[in-house]
Amino acid sequence: MTTYLLRNASILGGETTDLLLADGVVAAVGPDLTAGPGADGATVVDATGLLALPGLVDLHTHLREPGREDAETVDTGTRAAAMGGFTAVHAMANTEPVADTAGVVEQVWRLGREAGHCDVFPVGAVTVGLAGERLAELGAMADSAARVRVFSDDGRCVSDAVLMRRALEYVKAFDGVVAQHAQEPRLTEGAQMNEGELSGRLGLTGWPAVAEEAIIARDCLLAAHVGSRLHVCHVSTAGSVQIVREAKARAAREGGWEVTAEVCPHHLLLTDELAATYDPIYKVNPPLRTAADVEALRAGLADGTIDVVATDHAPHPHEDKDCEWAAAAFGMLGLETALSIVQETMVDTGLLDWAGVAERMSAAPARIGRLAEHGQPLTVGAPANVVLYDPAVRRVVDPATSASLSRNTPYRGMELPGRVVATFLRGTPTVLDGTLV
Numbered sequence: 264m265t266t267y268l269l270r271n272a273s274i275l276g277g278e279t280t281d282l283l284l285a286d287g288v289v290a291a292v293g294p295d296l297t298a299g300p301g302a303d304g305a306t307v308v309d310a311t312g313l314l315a316l317p318g319l320v321d322l323h324t325h326l327r328e329p330g331r332e333d334a335e336t337v338d339t340g341t342r343a344a345a346m347g348g349f350t351a352v353h354a355m356a357n358t359e360p361v362a363d364t365a366g367v368v369e370q371v372w373r374l375g376r377e378a379g380h381c382d383v384f385p386v387g388a389v390t391v392g393l394a395g396e397r398l399a400e401l402g403a404m405a406d407s408a409a410r411v412r413v414f415s416d417d418g419r420c421v422s423d424a425v426l427m428r429r430a431l432e433y434v435k436a437f438d439g440v441v442a443q444h445a446q447e448p449r450l451t452e453g454a455q456m457n458e459g460e461l462s463g464r465l466g467l468t469g470w471p472a473v474a475e476e477a478i479i480a481r482d483c484l485l486a487a488h489v490g491s492r493l494h495v496c497h498v499s500t501a502g503s504v505q506i507v508r509e510a511k512a513r514a515a516r517e518g519g520w521e522v523t524a525e526v527c528p529h530h531l532l533l534t535d536e537l538a539a540t541y542d543p544i545y546k547v548n549p550p551l552r553t554a555a556d557v558e559a560l561r562a563g564l565a566d567g568t569i570d571v572v573a574t575d576h577a578p579h580p581h582e583d584k585d586c587e588w589a590a591a592a593f594g595m596l597g598l599e600t601a602l603s604i605v606q607e608t609m610v611d612t613g614l615l616d617w618a619g620v621a622e623r624m625s626a627a628p629a630r631i632g633r634l635a636e637h638g639q640p641l642t643v644g645a646p647a648n649v650v651l652y653d654p655a656v657r658r659v660v661d662p663a664t665s666a667s668l669s670r671n672t673p674y675r676g677m678e679l680p681g682r683v684v685a686t687f688l689r690g691t692p693t694v695l696d697g698t699l700v
């Protein structure tokens with residue numbers, strides 16, 4: 264195994280230092296390690312001007328395999344993840360077949376190991392076939408080789424309160440968490456975009472904020488009632504942030520239950536005004552919301568109400584996106600642009616420092632997913648999961664260069680700050696000089 268010496272990196276934006284990566288761990292940290300023990304024969308990477316961050320962890324990725332290998336495969340999706348600085352992703356269960364058995368989650372887990380670009384942790388479905396009728400074999404998935412801890416019907420809401428209660432009760436046995444796609448189905452029938460003055464003007468069926476907020480409020484009450492762990496996927500409204508804030512305050516007073524929440528990069532940057540283009544590249548679930556919602560999401564992420572930035576990377580082939588708005592699929596790519604969007608919306612605006620970014624994009628998602636080998640600070644002995652990131656450069660997003668099989672990025676042609684220069688997974692580079700290894 265090659266040893267790597269990263270020269271003059273700035274860990275989380277602090278003083279520059281060297282890092283020695285050997286035998287899969289951070290073997291040494293300090294100034295001028297060139298002459299030190301173990302550095303002999305190491306491959307030197309000049310990290311002058313670069314930030315060193317712990318490998319990013321995504322709680323919410325759609326890899327599409329099995330079933331929709333025309334949109335993405337575990338191999339291509341994890342290539343995109345590595346290019347985005349991720350060393351671990353949670354693969355959502357809405358595949359074909361659905362990841363609702365030990366057999367399917369083990370298959371996805373094994374495909375991730377074989378590809379080797381980043382660790383893949385399958386999410387297990389909450390209900391059989393995502394149908395919302397019967398609980399899936401949660402225990403069998405937890406006990407499988409894939410060691411599933413996160414369960415979600417994402418793409419669909421577990422709208423039946425009794426099923427949601429039973430899922431929250433069940434996952435306690437193995438310290439699991441239920442990640443809810445909060446969308447009241449009756450309030451969003453045929454919904455196409457955020458409900459507001461604009462949806463009326465554009466003639467597109469509106470998606471009211473209350474459809475998200477009502478489920479979040481209900482699920483927080485259920486999690487408190489049964490003493491379990493709830494995670495809220497892709498929070499998108501100001502009202503949702505406030506509900507999570509109040510629920511967290513109650514959980515802190517009471518103890519014994521927990522609610523965590525995530526926000527997606529696109530909800531931190533883009534607004535519903537983009538629907539006026541009628542370009543389905545901007546069609547996503549939950550929908551892009553108002554500028555006031557964006558501001559509340561940024562504030563909630565800054566003050567810790569929202570724990571995590573998760574990409575909700577949702578690849579779709581062009582025939583599902585290059586059509587009229589109403590017929591197009593919901594979802595957008597996210598893995599390769601996430602860190603740049605967080606820099607633009609949170610760091611360059613002064614809302615978050617790099618330590619705050621590492622907490623929300625690495626440590627917190629690893630904690631929620633109960634991943635022991637990820638999310639740790641870059642100190643001696645930690646697994647050598649590292650990103651080298653250049654925050655000073657700017658780049659124009661070109662979908663043609665994406666490692667993903669799909670091209671549905673809403674940032675096409677946009678100039679974004681920052682670039683991932685290298686990603687190391689347990690000391691082995693998956694990306695070097697901005698190129699896949």
Ligand SMILES: NC(=O)N[C@@H](CC(=O)O)C(=O)O
Pocket residue numbers: 325357417418419444546547548549575577578593594595
């Ligand atoms: N986010 C989306 O718009 N789409 C996701 C499903 C989901 O995350 O709800 C997908 O699977 O395509």
Ligand SMILES: [Zn+2]
Pocket residue numbers: 417418419444496497548549
């Ligand atoms: Zn979802």
Ligand SMILES: [Zn+2]
Pocket residue numbers: 323325355417418575577
């Ligand atoms: Zn999703």
